[in-house]
Amino acid sequence: MRYIEPHAHMVSRTTEDYERMALAGCEAVCEPAFWAGYDRCSADGFHDYFSQLTRHEPRRAARFGLKHFCWLGLNSKEAEDLSLAEEVLALLPEFLGQPNVLGIGEIGLNKNSRNELRVLEMQVDFAARHHQLILVHTPHLEDKWKGTRLILDVLKNDRRLRPERILIDHVEEHTVGMVLDSGMWAGMTLYPETKCTSARAIDMLETYGREKLWMNSACDWGVSDPLAVPRAALEMRKRGHPPGAIERVLFDNPKRFLRQSGKFTL
Amino acid sequence: MTRQQLLDLYFLDARHRLIELAAFLDRLERAQGPADYRLKSFRAALVGLAGSKKNKTKTTLLAFSDVSTRPVTTAATQWATGAPPPKVPLPRRRARRLRK
Numbered sequence: 001m002r003y004i005e006p007h008a009h010m011v012s013r014t015t016e017d018y019e020r021m022a023l024a025g026c027e028a029v030c031e032p033a034f035w036a037g038y039d040r041c042s043a044d045g046f047h048d049y050f051s052q053l054t055r056h057e058p059r060r061a062a063r064f065g066l067k068h069f070c071w072l073g074l075n076s077k078e079a080e081d082l083s084l085a086e087e088v089l090a091l092l093p094e095f096l097g098q099p100n101v102l103g104i105g106e107i108g109l110n111k112n113s114r115n116e117l118r119v120l121e122m123q124v125d126f127a128a129r130h131h132q133l134i135l136v137h138t139p140h141l142e143d144k145w146k147g148t149r150l151i152l153d154v155l156k157n158d159r160r161l162r163p164e165r166i167l168i169d170h171v172e173e174h175t176v177g178m179v180l181d182s183g184m185w186a187g188m189t190l191y192p193e194t195k196c197t198s199a200r201a202i203d204m205l206e207t208y209g210r211e212k213l214w215m216n217s218a219c220d221w222g223v224s225d226p227l228a229v230p231r232a233a234l235e236m237r238k239r240g241h242p243p244g245a246i247e248r249v250l251f252d253n254p255k256r257f258l259r260q261s262g263k264f265t266l
Numbered sequence: 267m268t269r270q271q272l273l274d275l276y277f278l279d280a281r282h283r284l285i286e287l288a289a290f291l292d293r294l295e296r297a298q299g300p301a302d303y304r305l306k307s308f309r310a311a312l313v314g315l316a317g318s319k320k321n322k323t324k325t326t327l328l329a330f331s332d333v334s335t336r337p338v339t340t341a342a343t344q345w346a347t348g349a350p351p352p353k354v355p356l357p358r359r360r361a362r363r364l365r366k
Contacts, residue, residue: 114340146335203323
């Protein structure tokens with residue numbers, strides 16, 4: 001079985017994880033810019049990070065025949081400081097032309113604060129002006145429902161954006177409906193404790209249809225599983241989904257969305 | 267899949283998780299001292315599991331959600347605790363409407 005890992009934070013993973021993913025049938029890994037587990041001291045830290053995502057990680061992945069793509073932006077956990085946000089945004093044009101940059105992400109909200117919302121609007125405006133795809137992080141746990149609503153309001157109010165070029169990630173049963181109703185894509189994250197299990201992700205596929213849904217592991221520096229997507233494929237087989245349907249969700253869907261960037265090729 | 271097939275696939279796992287949940291509640295009962303707002307949300311979510319109403323997952327997630335709609339002034343913390351802290355208003359009528 002072949003699959004695409006559309007959301008993995010490989011800078012936090014070992015080289016052996018790349019090998020295991022390749023052995024499991026992974027053909028491409030997409031890495032959104034995110035929070036490192038601590039706040040960076042200055043925009044210089046982001047410059048180094050964006051260099052790592054655009055230059056170093058593609059080489060590490062290529063050792064195992066894996067294509068590596070990335071998304072750039074300021075994550076919502078570090079978006080409370082507006083002046084830092086402006087400095088980080090000013091870095092983006094330098095990296096946007098790199099061949100593995102798919103768009104702006106993961107941007108979004110964390111605690112649903114006014115400054116987070118302002119930074120989201122700034123980054124959405126940047127994406128619209130530069131005709132970029134958008135990958136959106138939705139908040140964790142108790143903040144997800146409210147944050148998803150606020151995010152959708154921002155995106156729907158910008159007439160320059162086309163919903164089919166936006167993916168809202170980390171949906172769960174209380175947010176997936178509102179995202180798909182908006183015409184945007186939805187990502188289901190297979191992550192222990194805070195997000196979604198394979199069984200629940202497949203429940204959502206069976207309930208909402210597989211047209212605009214994908215699954216990802218979002219594996220990072222936390223307790224997480226870089227093989228969560230192939231494990232979900234196994235769960236789909238147990239539930240009687242035919243191989244063709246599994247490949248449509250785990251390979252064709254991410255490919256269909258990401259190809260809109262003009263850079264995603266396998 | 268049929269109900270029977272789903273039982274064959276998931277019953278033991280669900281039974282295991284339910285017993286773990288019961289043990290967690292017993293542990294809380296045996297323990298001393300006050301509990302914070304999360305226990306209240308937990309008990310509210312448990313009520314939603316009984317009966318034959320549909321969309322129990324959505325109802326449970328909403329029981330653990332901040333259902334207000336205005337942004338907060340500042341992010342006082344970067345972390346989520348899994349249930350809305352008491353300062354977050356939970357308009358009952360709105361929450362009831364959402365669960366339908």
